[in-house]
Amino acid sequence: MKRLQLPARLAMSLLLVAAAARILPRLDAAELLSEVPSGAPLVAPLEAAVEADPDNATAHFRLGLRHRDLLSVRDPARAVHHLGRAVALNPYDWHAWEELGAAQEITGDPAAAEAAYVEAARRNPRKPEYSWRLGNLYLRRGDLERALPALARAVEERPAYAPAAYTLLRAAGATPQQIAASWPRGPELTHRLDRLLARESDGGEQR
Numbered sequence: 001m002k003r004l005q006l007p008a009r010l011a012m013s014l015l016l017v018a019a020a021a022r023i024l025p026r027l028d029a030a031e032l033l034s035e036v037p038s039g040a041p042l043v044a045p046l047e048a049a050v051e052a053d054p055d056n057a058t059a060h061f062r063l064g065l066r067h068r069d070l071l072s073v074r075d076p077a078r079a080v081h082h083l084g085r086a087v088a089l090n091p092y093d094w095h096a097w098e099e100l101g102a103a104q105e106i107t108g109d110p111a112a113a114e115a116a117y118v119e120a121a122r123r124n125p126r127k128p129e130y131s132w133r134l135g136n137l138y139l140r141r142g143d144l145e146r147a148l149p150a151l152a153r154a155v156e157e158r159p160a161y162a163p164a165a166y167t168l169l170r171a172a173g174a175t176p177q178q179i180a181a182s183w184p185r186g187p188e189l190t191h192r193l194d195r196l197l198a199r200e201s202d203g204g205e206q207r
Helices: 002-026 027-033 042-051 057-069 076-089 094-106 111-124 128-140 144-157 159-171 174-181 188-201
Strands: none
Touching: 027 094, 042 057, 057 076, 057 094, 076 094, 076 144, 094 111, 094 128, 111 128, 128 144, 144 159, 159 174, 159 188, 174 188
């Protein structure tokens, strides 16, 4: 009888393993995602979540960020794919549009990045980061005419951007008159612009 105890225990263990194997595939994407903190540098669980539910926008979004930002698994093309799926599944997610634009810049597709940033700003016009990124994209492309209003919108929503916006525009060749013409209105912002103009006219540092 004693000799039968070990095989019996082994058989029971094998049955438990088999039962677990049948249960694991039933986990849905939400359960898999719940096990992965949003900032955790994990890819395999997110790939499993996408496989379990190909229409889960959150899984695609988080997997796309990993492939864009983590050096160990960096793959900009896959990042664009997954972030593109995220916005296709949830076009109202302005943050996903912004991150897609950043990934498209990495892959060397400024036209697609512009479209994504424009969509992010359209979906949430009160979020200054989107207009700020769009304005900087225009500056890198040498499109001053479009950069001026985009950066003006960013400054309007976040006045703390004013010194950096002024410096970037002047470095890109914008005249003080051009900047003043596109500058957002309001006592505080007008005062900030006056200080920047005075500092420059006095030979002070632009900042």
